Amino acid sequence: MDRGNMEPGPAHRPTVVRVPVEPVEAAVEADAVDAITRAGNLVVRGPLFGVAAQGPDDGRRWRVVIAVGGACPQYARDSLNSLLWFRAKDDARDRAERRALLAAVARLESERVDDVTVGTTRYRVVRAEEYAGTGPDGMEQPRPTDPEPPVPDWDRRAKEPGIDDDLVLDPEAPVTPTQALEQLALRNLCYTGQRFPDDVRSDSRRALDTHPRVLLLPTTFTVVERSDRGWKPVSGPHVSAHAARKSLDFCLTWAWPRMHGLIPVDTNFEADARSAAKAGGPDAEELAGFAEAADRLRAGRVNRLEFEGTVYQIGRTRRLLRWGPDGPEGPRPSDTDSHDPERIHPVLDEDGNVVRDG
Secondary structure (H helix, E strand, C coil): CCCCCCCCCHHHCCCCECCCCCHHHHHHHHHHHHHHHHCCEEEEEEEEEEEEEECCCCCCCEEEEEEEEECCHHHHHHHHHHHHHHHHHHCCCCHHHHHHHHHHHHHHHHCCCCEEEECCEEEEEEEEEEEEEEECCEECCCCCCCCCCCCCCCCCCCCCCCCCCCCEECCCCCECHHHHHHHHHHCCCCCCCCCCCHHHHHHHHHHHHHCCEEEECCCEEEEEEEECCEEEECCCCECCHHHHHHHHHHHHHHHHHHHCCCCCCCCCCCCCHHHHHHHCCCCHHHHHHHHHHHHHHCCCCCCEEEECCEEEEEEEEEEEEEEECCEECCCCCCCCCCCCCCCCCCEECCCCCEECCC
16 A cells, blocks of 8 residues: 555654743743652552543544543543433433433443444543652652642632643644653553553553553642552542642541541531630540641641651642544553442433433
8 A cells, every 4th residue: 555645643743842932831841851850750650531522623632521530440431421411411402412312321321331422422431641750759749830829728618620621632732842751751651560460561562552642631739648658649639739738638627537536427517627626525635636737738838748647748640641543542451440330310301301210
């Protein structure tokens, strides 16, 4: 076959590098270069899963509709199930569209399906690898140029943005020089250690051929705690370092006091370690310890906190997504699920009404 006039495949298209010219962009780029010297080694935690969609006007791009932060593929499938069910209930324009949405829901209730088309939109469960930089001081912390709010908001009721809100996956989008370097360095990343099962290593090697390109997803921030074996996550990924600190503050003032039986679980939402300590009682001193730790966290842009012999840290986590001729990589055969597909929502009729059992 003569390939001389054919368009090069996705894996062979050159990466478009955009040199930052604005002062803020240049500072971020310089900060990234400095970070390589501080935390130039990488540790890989494992895969994360989400859902991307592609419509007829998207070209080669995919839009993330479920954040790439789920611990296993079935979490992403369940989230897609809910997304399509609520669209059928609330947004379908007619019975035909609702039937198509509910047919996809029915498949997701009974099959481990990773690619489903509804009308002209294709949905795919996508897989990313989570990793972090490490150096002499341990896991990389937030960088000076990472976004921070001018005035920190510690209100527990305030909703934080999602990690992948409005994210478009575009293999042809320009990248900065350090991003291009990182993509190149990670292109051949795969599992090789003997602690990984044979099928995991085999799938990882195969992905280098089936999905040879690498896309970098937005940086995330995670609360981790130090153990004898390294660092382990305490929270899921957050969109900013402050959002991660806020989740640690919530643990210290609300969740952990309840888990330890210091505050009754059914106590109103506003009750926390501070108010309970002030109210007195047999656990007031222990509650005051939780409140004092939270106050230290709130004193500034604190990224490392010791509490009751445990070191907690805000870790700067990154994700890479592999890309092939048909777009983003989906789950691998060796990826494991925590549970089976199941019905999540009630049955809907063709008019969007909930069908009550019995």
